[in-house]
Structure formats: structure tokens, C-alpha cells
Amino acid sequence: MFGAHATTRGDRVHGAVMLTGVLLMCAYWVAFYLSDVTKPNVTAIDPTDPAAFLRVYMGFESAFPLADGFVAVSASLAIFYLAAKDAKAVLFGLVASGALMFLGLIDIYFNVLNGLYRPSRLWMDFGLQMEAAINVTCVLLSVVSVIRFWSHPLRRA
Amino acid sequence: MPSAVPLRCMLISIVLGVACELVSGRLQIWTYRNRATLVSNVILMFGVVQGLAIAGLVGGNWSLTDIAPLLFMLGGVVGLIYEGLNEFVVHNWSWSKTPLLGLTRSRDKAAVVGVAWGFAPVAVAVLARTPMLS
Numbered sequence: 001m002f003g004a005h006a007t008t009r010g011d012r013v014h015g016a017v018m019l020t021g022v023l024l025m026c027a028y029w030v031a032f033y034l035s036d037v038t039k040p041n042v043t044a045i046d047p048t049d050p051a052a053f054l055r056v057y058m059g060f061e062s063a064f065p066l067a068d069g070f071v072a073v074s075a076s077l078a079i080f081y082l083a084a085k086d087a088k089a090v091l092f093g094l095v096a097s098g099a100l101m102f103l104g105l106i107d108i109y110f111n112v113l114n115g116l117y118r119p120s121r122l123w124m125d126f127g128l129q130m131e132a133a134i135n136v137t138c139v140l141l142s143v144v145s146v147i148r149f150w151s152h153p154l155r156r157a
Numbered sequence: 158m159p160s161a162v163p164l165r166c167m168l169i170s171i172v173l174g175v176a177c178e179l180v181s182g183r184l185q186i187w188t189y190r191n192r193a194t195l196v197s198n199v200i201l202m203f204g205v206v207q208g209l210a211i212a213g214l215v216g217g218n219w220s221l222t223d224i225a226p227l228l229f230m231l232g233g234v235v236g237l238i239y240e241g242l243n244e245f246v247v248h249n250w251s252w253s254k255t256p257l258l259g260l261t262r263s264r265d266k267a268a269v270v271g272v273a274w275g276f277a278p279v280a281v282a283v284l285a286r287t288p289m290l291s
Binding site for chain 1: 215217219223224226227229230231233234237238240241244245264267268271272275
């Protein structure tokens with residue numbers, strides 16, 4: 001019905017992990033717009049001028065939703081075609097993985113440049129802890145997805 | 158800028174859903190297994206999910222330029238899950254043989270329409286903020 005390639009347990013796990021990632025990405029941005037739970041404690045980061053840092057941080061973060069939307073939709077298409085055992089899963093999977101790595105690295109370097117990974121800050125700030133966890137997840141998920149999609153039998157279908 | 162009241166978003170989205178179903182019916186793009194599915198698609202998916210929840214509650218009073226990318230992300234992801242569930246699990250509607258944007262396979266049509274769902278809450282948010290409808 002869907003093609004010659006059977007869905008393996010690995011595909012189902014990969015699809016479930018990607019779907020979880022997409023749903024968490026959506027939840028993050030809903031929380032970003034509707035609450036302060038994702039935002040760092042700017043007073044602790046820059047006690048002398050927290051408002052200035054908040055402007056920089058919000059300006060930076062607010063530029064992400066369109067690109068994150070691209071990643072979320074591309075990953076959803078990869079999951080969709082993976083369920084259909086269709087070679088387009090590889091195309092959209094690699095597109096989503098590359099875009100996720102790109103976004104993750106931009107976020108990581110912003111955090112490095114602004115000292116947001118300092119242990120003293122990470123230890124006390126839930127917003128920064130979440131940020132660091134998201135950064136690590138983005139890089140790991142991207143690398144694993146690229147390796148998996150590139151070696152997938154559907155690539156040669 | 159006028160605020161986007163969730164109930165108004167829901168009503169606008171239902172009107173949008175009716176328009177989509179009329180166009181689809183006229184062009185025979187997809188057909189439902191039964192009429193109840195058509196009604197629930199318009200009321201629940203268009204009205205409650207895309208209109209009330211996404212465009213209304215998440216979109217809220219944010220300016221369109223701030224919130225449009227998130228609305229598209231949520232609408233598209235929910236739409237792809239919805240179309241995927243129909244395509245692979247429940248089969249409540251089916252695609253005609255008429256090509257859609259040059260696509261002939263039902264899974265490709267479902268994928269394109271799944272992404273197109275992303276424009277639904279954006280369109281609702283735009284309409285809800287026009288002075289004529291607020």
C-alpha cells in the first residue's frame with residue numbers, strides 16, 4: 001500500500017522522537033508568548049542594566065519563530081512520509097535536521113557570547129537551564145537524524 | 158489595533174471552513190465518508206482548534222507580525238497530524254483523481270493540505286483584526 005519498505009522499529013522510535021521534539025518546540029513558543037517561564041532572570045544576568053539585556057534577549061529570541069516553524073513543519077513532513085514509507089521522508093528529514101543544527105548553533109553561540117552558560121547562572125535560573133537543555137537536544141537530535149536518514153533504505157528507493 | 162477575541166476567531170474560522178468545503182465540493186477535491194465528518198471538520202478542526210484555540214487563545218492580542226509565524230507553525234503541525242491520521246489510520250475522507258497543484262498521489266495531496274492548514278489561523282487572525290469584522 002505505501003511502498004516496498006517496511007516500517008522498522010527504529011523508524012517508529014525515530015518518528016516518535018521527532019514528533020515529541022516538534023510538539024515540545026510548539027509548547028516552548030506558546031509558553032514564550034503566553035508566560036515568562038522560558039525567559040531567563042535578567043536581573044541576575046545584568047544587575048546594572050537588566051532592561052537593556054532584556055531588549056537584546058527578546059529581540060534575538062523573537063527572530064526565531066519563523067525559522068523554528070520551518071523546522072517544525074519540515075520535521076512533521078518527514079514523520080508523515082516516514083509513516084508512508086516514502087523516500088520524501090529522507091528529503092524532509094535532512095532539511096529539518098540541517099535547519100535544526102543551524103538554529104541550535106546560532107542559539108548556542110549567542111549564549112556563549114553573553115555568558116549565559118556560566119555555572120553560577122545556570123545553577124539558579126530555570127529559564128537558562130531549559131535553554132541549555134534545548135541547545136544540547138537540538139544538536140544531538142540533528143546529528144542522529146542526519147546519520148539515520150542518510151543511511152536509510154528509502155534514500156536509495 | 159482591535160483585539161482578536163477567541164469567539165470571533167472561532168466564528169470567522171467556521172466561515173472559512175464552510176468556504177473551503179464549498180470550493181472543495183464544487184471542484185471535487187476530496188469527498189467525505191459521511192456528512193458528520195464534514196460537519197465536525199468545519200466545527201471542530203476549523204472552528205475550535207484553528208480558530209478558537211490557535212488564532213484566538215494563542216494569537217490573543219499580539220500584533221500580527223509578532224505572532225503570525227507561531228500561528229503558522231501550530232496550524233501546520235496540527236494540520237499535518239490531522240491529515241496523517243486520516244491518510245494512515247481513520248480514512249474519513251478521500252482524495253479524488255483530480256490533480257491538486259499538479260499532485261496526483263493522495264499522500265502528497267494530504268501533505269500539501271496539511272501544510273496549508275498553517276495558513277488557516279494566520280488568515281483568521283488577519284480577518285479578526287480587520288476593523289470591518291471587529
